[in-house]
Amino acid sequence: xxxxxxxxxxxxxxxxxxxxxxxxxxxxxxxxxxxxxxxxxxxxxxxxxxxxxxxxxxxxxxxxxxxxxxxxxxxxxxxxxxxxxxxxxxxxxxxxxxxxxxxxxxxxxxxxxxxxxxxxxxxxxxxxxxxxxxxxxxxxxxxxxxxxxxxxxxxxxxxxxxxxxxxxxxxxxxxxxxxxxxxxxxxxxxxxxxxxxxxxxxxxxxxxxxxxxxxxxxxxxxxxxxxxxxxxxxxxxxxxxxxxxxxxxxxxxxxxxxxxxxxxxxxxxxxxxxxxxxxxxxxx
Numbered sequence: 001x002x003x004x005x006x007x008x009x010x011x012x013x014x015x016x017x018x019x020x021x022x023x024x025x026x027x028x029x030x031x032x033x034x035x036x037x038x039x040x041x042x043x044x045x046x047x048x049x050x051x052x053x054x055x056x057x058x059x060x061x062x063x064x065x066x067x068x069x070x071x072x073x074x075x076x077x078x079x080x081x082x083x084x085x086x087x088x089x090x091x092x093x094x095x096x097x098x099x100x101x102x103x104x105x106x107x108x109x110x111x112x113x114x115x116x117x118x119x120x121x122x123x124x125x126x127x128x129x130x131x132x133x134x135x136x137x138x139x140x141x142x143x144x145x146x147x148x149x150x151x152x153x154x155x156x157x158x159x160x161x162x163x164x165x166x167x168x169x170x171x172x173x174x175x176x177x178x179x180x181x182x183x184x185x186x187x188x189x190x191x192x193x194x195x196x197x198x199x200x201x202x203x204x205x206x207x208x209x210x211x212x213x214x215x216x217x218x219x220x221x222x223x224x225x226x227x228x229x230x231x232x233x234x235x236x237x238x239x240x241x242x243x244x245x246x247x248x249x250x251x252x253x254x255x256x257x258x259x260x261x262x263x264x265x266x267x268x269x270x271x272x273x274x275x276x277x278x279x280x281x282x283x284x
Contacts, residue, residue: 005073005213012205038192042167046198049163054156062152069149073213079220081227084115085248088231091119092241100125100236114138114225118232128236135229143223146218150211157207164199168192227251 020037023030055063094102104123107116121131135237171192175185227248234244 002074002076005209008209009205012209016201016205031203036190037194037197039191042171042191042195042198044161045167045170046163046195046202049166050156050160050202053159053163053195054152057155058152062149065149065152069210069214070149072217073210076217079224081224081252084112084224084227085231085245087115088228088248089241089245092231092235092239092244096238096241097236111225112228115116115228115232118228118268119235120174122232122236128233131236132229132233135232139222139225139229143218143222146214146222149212150218151167153207153214154212157203157211160207161199161272163194164196165203167195167198 017034021029021031021033023033091103091106094106100122103119107119107123110116118131118135120136126134171194171213175188176190178188179185230251231248233246234247
């Protein structure tokens with residue numbers, strides 16, 4: 001569960017509600033203020049209008065994916081690039097000692113379907129150029145598919161404020177038509193502005209955060225798949241496992257790269273210390 005996404009949603013909605021109900025003059029919470037922000041025609045224009053134009057813009061399967069996207073945001077799959085690097089290095093060691101065909105018996109050691117299928121291409125002796133093209137095509141398809149998913153919410157973020165403004169214009173027209181009754185001007189103006197409020201909330205609390213978090217999830221997955229593509233090609237080329245590791249760690253973000261370097265340094269220090277102890281023991 002992604003606590004940051006849940007906490008962010010609760011805080012964003014909670015702070016807006018707090019601004020609605022808190023009376024600064026009396027320093028008290030007035031729940032009755034919420035009724036001033038409820039207007040059903042404005043809801044119909046903003047929410048209904050946004051959904052309607054999105055139905056015009058996207059196929060039905062874009063709507064059926066909403067549940068899947070929410071699951072990705074709040075209950076994401078963990079992608080650990082360091083773990084993939086370690087797995088690839090182990091596969092490289094196995095292939096270097098026993099040959100590429102020996103990897104077939106170790107494919108079940110990984111739960112990642114993309115890594116398993118990529119290694120299977122190597123085991124099946126597919127030409128390196130074809131392996132490269134297939135894996136890069138898979139990455140390109142993944143990038144395009146995720147971009148289309150994000151576009152659904154990015155368009156929603158654009159449509160919602162537009163319909164909020166349309167509702168405001170409608171409200172202003174109706175308000176100006178009743179200027180003869182001055183007592184109705186204030187309430188009419190308030191109702192006219194509510195649609196802008198609804199549109200801004202839809203855009204900035206719902207659509208844009210979903211799109212941005214999907215982009216974060218995409219980057220996590222894409223990074224791991226890039227590591228797999230480079231690693232599998234290096235294994236097929238028979239490169240040294242140590243060289244493969246050094247090449248793959250360059251894909252890591254700065255923080256993870258620093259952590260990996262410190263870990264490798266500590267391991268090297270331990271190895272050097274053990275080697276020195278062994279030499280001293282032999283001298284005795």
